[in-house]
Structure formats: C-alpha cells, structure tokens
Amino acid sequence: MRAVVCTRLDGPDALVIDDVEEPTPSLGEVTVRVEAAALNFADLLMSRGQYQEKPTLPFVPGFEVAGRIEQVCPGVTELAVGDRIMGVVDHGAFAEVARVRAVDAVPIGETMDAGAAAGFPIAYGTAHGALAWRANLQEGETLLVHGAAGGVGLTAVEIGRAMGARVIATARGADRLAVAKARGAEAIIDSTAEDVRERVMDLTDGRGVDVCFDPVGGDLGSTSLRCLAWSGRYLVIGFAKGDVPDIKPNHLLVKNTAAIGFYWGSYRQHDPARLRASLHTLLEWHGRDALQPLVGGRYPLADFRPALATLESRRSTGKVVLEIAKE
Numbered sequence: 001m002r003a004v005v006c007t008r009l010d011g012p013d014a015l016v017i018d019d020v021e022e023p024t025p026s027l028g029e030v031t032v033r034v035e036a037a038a039l040n041f042a043d044l045l046m047s048r049g050q051y052q053e054k055p056t057l058p059f060v061p062g063f064e065v066a067g068r069i070e071q072v073c074p075g076v077t078e079l080a081v082g083d084r085i086m087g088v089v090d091h092g093a094f095a096e097v098a099r100v101r102a103v104d105a106v107p108i109g110e111t112m113d114a115g116a117a118a119g120f121p122i123a124y125g126t127a128h129g130a131l132a133w134r135a136n137l138q139e140g141e142t143l144l145v146h147g148a149a150g151g152v153g154l155t156a157v158e159i160g161r162a163m164g165a166r167v168i169a170t171a172r173g174a175d176r177l178a179v180a181k182a183r184g185a186e187a188i189i190d191s192t193a194e195d196v197r198e199r200v201m202d203l204t205d206g207r208g209v210d211v212c213f214d215p216v217g218g219d220l221g222s223t224s225l226r227c228l229a230w231s232g233r234y235l236v237i238g239f240a241k242g243d244v245p246d247i248k249p250n251h252l253l254v255k256n257t258a259a260i261g262f263y264w265g266s267y268r269q270h271d272p273a274r275l276r277a278s279l280h281t282l283l284e285w286h287g288r289d290a291l292q293p294l295v296g297g298r299y300p301l302a303d304f305r306p307a308l309a310t311l312e313s314r315r316s317t318g319k320v321v322l323e324i325a326k327e
Contacts, residue, residue, distance in 0.1 A: 003060045003095035004304050009049035012308040017301065020060070023092070023099040025073040032085065032100055035114035035325040037093035038064035039311050040122060040151070041240055046091065053265075055091050062093025065100065066108065066117035067325065076102045083107055086117040088268065093118075094304060096324055103272045106279045112286075116293035119151065119319030122264060124282045124291065125275060126237065127156040130213060130262040131163060133274075135233040139164030141210035144200060144227060146220055147240055148185060149176035151319045154294060156213045157183045159282075162290045165211075168203055170196060170220070172314070179294070179317045191220060200227040208232060214245075221245025228257045236261045240314060294318030 001022045008014045025031050043061050045051040066086045069079060079085065079102055087105040092098050108117050131137040143160040147153035148169030160167045161184035169185035171177045177188040189199045200209060208229035214221050217239035224234055225247065236245075236259060247259050267275045285291045296318035299307040303322075310316050 001096040002301060004062070004301065005058050006047055006061055007058045009047065009057070011048050012044065012305055012312075015047060015061070015304065017304070020095070022097050025071050025099055027073055028076060028103070029073050029099050029101050030069045030076060030079055030085075030105060031071040032065055032067040032087065032098050032105075033070050033325065034065050034093065034096055034098050035067040035323070036065070036118040037062045037095075037098075037322045037324060038115075038119035038122070039307055039320045039322070040064065041238060041311065044308060044312055053090065060092045060095050062089070062091060062095070062098075062322075064088055064118050064120075064122055065093045065098045066114045067098070069105075070097065073102075078102060079105060079107070084110060086120055088121050088265075094301065094322060096301075103276070104268060106276065106283070108283070113293075113295070114325070115295040115298055115319070115321040115323060118321050119295060120282070120286075120293055121279060123152045123155040123319060124159065124293075125278055126152050126262065126264040127159045127213070128278050128282055129264055129267065129275075130235045130237060131156065131159055131211065134260045134262050135211045135213075135235055137163055137165055137211050140166075142166045142168065142204055142229075144168045144170070144209040144212040144224065145180075145185070146170045146191070146212070146214045146224070147216040147314075148180035148188075149317045150215065150240065150314065151316070152215050152237060153213070154180065154183055154318055155291075157185050158291050160184075160213075162285055168200060168209065176317060183292070183294070196220065197223050197227050204229070211235065213237060216240050217245050218243040219245070222247070225251045225257065225259070228255060230255045230257075232257045234259045295321055297321070298323050300324075
C-alpha cells in the first residue's frame with residue numbers, strides 16, 4: 001500500500017511517499033481502508049522528534065482516520081467487517097490502510113462526511129474533555145477561546161456555546177474571526193490588532209472570564225492569566241505559536257485562579273471508556289446539528305507536504321485532511 005513515511009527526524013521535508021507492507025490487525029484491533037486522515041499540529045512535532053511520543057523509525061505519521069473496516073481480529077465483538085468508523089491511532093493514519101484498536105474506533109454510519117469524521121475525535125474530544133472534565137465549565141459562565149478559527153479552537157467555540165457559556169473568541173484577522181462568529185462566538189477580538197486583555201475586560205465589565213481555552217501559548221498565554229476572573233481556570237491545550245507561556249504562581253494566588261493542563265491522548269491509556277462516552281455524546285450533538293465540523297483544507301495523499309505547510313503556517317480554518325480513498 002502507499003503511505004507517507006518518516007525516515008529521519010527532520011520535519012515534513014524528510015517525509016516521503018513509499019510502498020509499505022499493508023498492516024494486519026493484532027489482538028483487540030481492526031484494519032481500516034482509509035477514506036480520510038486528519039492532520040494535527042502534533043504530526044509536525046513528531047516529524048521532528050519533538051512530540052512526547054517518539055515511535056521507532058521509520059514510521060507512518062497521522063493520528064486520526066475515517067474509513068471502512070476490512071479485517072477484524074478474533075475476539076473483537078463490537079465491530080464488524082464493513083462498518084464505517086472514525087478512530088485514533090498512535091501513528092499510521094497517513095496510509096491507504098491503518099490499524100486501529102477497537103476501543104479507539106467509533107461507528108459513524110454511512111452519511112457523515114469522511115473528512116469531517118477524520119478530523120472529529122481529537123479536536124472535539126479535546127474541547128469537550130477540557131471544558132467539561134477539567135474546567136467544569138458551567139452554563140452562564142464566560143469562556144475565552146484563543147486560536148478560535150483553527151481546528152481545536154473552533155470546536156471549543158461550538159462546545160462552549162452548546163454547554164451554555166458566553167463565548168469570546170480571539171483569532172488573527174477579520175476573515176478568521178468571521179468563522180468563529182458564525183460558529184457561535186458572541187464577541188470577537190483580533191489578536192493581531194487589539195489589546196486582548198483590554199478588550200476582554202471591556203467585554204466583561206472589568207470582571208474577566210471564568211475559563212480560558214488556549215491552544216496557542218506564547219505571549220497570549222501569559223496575557224490570559226491576567227484576563228481571568230476570581231476563581232477562573234486557564235486551560236493549557238497546546239503551543240501552536242511555538243513558545244510556552246510564562247505562568248507565574250503568584251498570579252494564580254492573588255485571585256484563586258488555576259492553570260490546568262489537558263492532554264486528550266493520555267485518556268486513551270488511563271480512561272478509554274470515558275473517551276468513548278464523550279465521543280458518543282459529541283456524535284449525538286452532531287446528529288442534531290449542534291456541532292458542524294469545518295474542513296478548511298482537503299488534499300490528496302500526494303500533497304501531504306502542502307497540507308502540512310498550511311497547518312504549520314496557521315493559515316487554515318477548521319481541520320486540514322488528506323482524502324485518500326478518492327485517489
């Protein structure tokens with residue numbers, strides 16, 4: 001089969017398309033004929049050896065897939081050959097066939113768009129888990145979302161709205177802010193042209209926000225701590241800007257605020273049942289149009305480099321996906 005292969009830890013330029021052996025399922029696994037695979041910022045980090053998980057070289061990158069099951073390992077009873085699923089893998093999604101643990105696969109039926117399904121689990125799962133489990137976001141609270149036009153930021157806007165919060169969104173430029181506004185942000189802030197803290201305080205009558213969802217980091221992250229209301233919660237989701245924010249404990253102390261880390265992938269090891277329950281809930285919300293996944297870029301497998309470049313430049317809105325079965 002064809003796959004994108006990482007042969008050395010030198011970034012996207014070191015990735016190549018090659019013919020590799022098609023995988024077979026091991027205990028507790030299925031294999032999936034991939035219709036679409038979603039790109040994540042972590043793919044860039046993994047290609048450079050900068051991600052917390054470092055597979056042995058050579059490896060096929062990619063964390064999210066959607067497609068149809070071709071093989072089922074004996075002992076797997078909840079899935080069958082022919083089922084259409086979305087799933088998460090440690091790596092291996094950028095290929096024509098991927099191996100997926102049954103516990104990481106969720107049926108999606110026949111009507112869900114493959115690109116939307118491929119980009120669904122991590123982004124929506126991250127936003128839901130961070131806001132519901134870690135920040136305990138309550139109806140009527142105010143939520144600040146950074147990077148609100150990107151893959152995970154946009155899902156946080158939608159989920160915050162679905163949970164009954166007032167959502168304030170930051171993004172770069174009018175076009176990206178319009179995307180966040182269309183998905184439910186009540187107020188928008190251009191992070192390149194406005195003083196974010198000043199605008200947040202204006203929008204909250206000087207109180208600040210109850211929860212900040214931050215996949216961007218850098219200076220914006222440090223600013224966010226000063227945007228929190230008393231007992232506010234700052235969610236550390238990622239560092240798309242590349243820099244880790246400087247979090248000073250004395251800032252947390254003064255207003256009884258909290259800085260909370262959230263890594264969705266760790267629940268696959270520590271509490272996979274909770275992830276599955278979350279994804280089933282999110283698919284129910286999707287089924288009644290409360291969630292509307294945005295695929296901002298669709299590329300064939302051969303164009304994986306332009307796809308990754310779009311992701312790295314932060315030019316994309318929503319998710320970027322490789323459409324594999326269409327080739």
